[in-house]
Amino acid sequence: MQPVTLHVMDEGKRQLSASERFDWLRLIRSENVGPRTFSRLLERFGSAGAALAALPDLARKGGARRPLKICPKADAEREMEATERFGACLLGLAEPGYPSWLAALDDAPPLLCVFGNPSVLAKPMVAMVGARNASLNGRNFARRLGADLGRAGFCVASGMARGVDTAAHQGALATGTVAVLAGGVDVVYPPENADLWREIAGGGAVVSEMAVGTQPQASHFPRRNRIISGLSLGVVVVEANARSGSLITARFAADQGREVFAVPGSPMDPRAAGPNDLIRHGATLTESVTDVTDVLGDMLRRPLAEGKRADFRGPQPAEPDTSEMDRARAAVVEALGPAPVTVDDMYRCLLEMPKKPRKSATFSILRIAA
Known part of the structure; x- marks a missing residue:
């Protein structure tokens, strides 16, 4: 191959x-x-x-x-x-070395902290995620698939968690792998992966949108997962129970327009519930590296053209008047509900409304004063 x-x-x-x-x-x-x-x-x-x-x-x-x-x-x-x-270094969204597939997202981190070899971020990536309490067979499969993907020219991205993540990184060490952390790039989590963290940084890269020294928290992991999928052309799920965080990464991948792959398992094993359900809903059944490369081949042969993100210098829009501000404020109040939403998601929702307020007015009301 x-x-x-x-x-x-x-x-x-x-x-x-x-x-x-x-x-x-x-x-x-x-x-x-x-x-x-x-x-x-x-x-x-x-x-x-x-x-x-x-x-x-x-x-x-x-x-x-x-x-x-x-x-x-x-x-x-x-x-x-x-x-x-x-x-480490802080790599900006506008810069040539910033990963192109990640830059294509509307919520790409403006600054990515990178420890190790930044050049590995230019390689086409496949993410691999799965159960922390993975079976021996699941870990062996992830390790073998990581090695096979590396030999096929892909960089394997994962979250350096126990189980499948660890095995995937181990398999891809020889060809370069990327670990995306929920804390700072200098904070090893879980602690027993300290040696693996050093090996990853030696030939690949450890990345995070968090400041160095930041301890991982529960709220950081979904943000970390969107970067794992965002870096990649596709995400492979190897063992995950029905409520696994790995399925969050798979959902991010689907929302980002990336491919989702799933390794089937026995219906008697709860760790197979996640991948089997993904397959039921259209994920590519994956038994070998060929199942991944056959799907991703066309994506790799087409140039990736990003949106205009790099040059933000342009004419400033006119300041909104009082009536526009009142209209934007009313739209925000109308869109609110009992369930919490992020400011970013609320802004995107308002801009998709048929009678949306002007951007500058929505911006002043929602973005900063929320």
């Missing part, structure tokens, strides 16, 4: 200056600024520095009852120094 090659169109990519990278870090670490908010701010104001200067006024116009917490310069300086001291 010939190793595959990913052809990527990189028009518009540029290297961030030191001051731009610093402003990007302050902006994404500021209160109520998620990945989608970050992109809208840069689209509106042209630079992270200008967006930071505008945040207090946006919060005031949006009806905020207290000043917005903007990331202090001292905090950003400490994070950048700690990142550099550890030997």
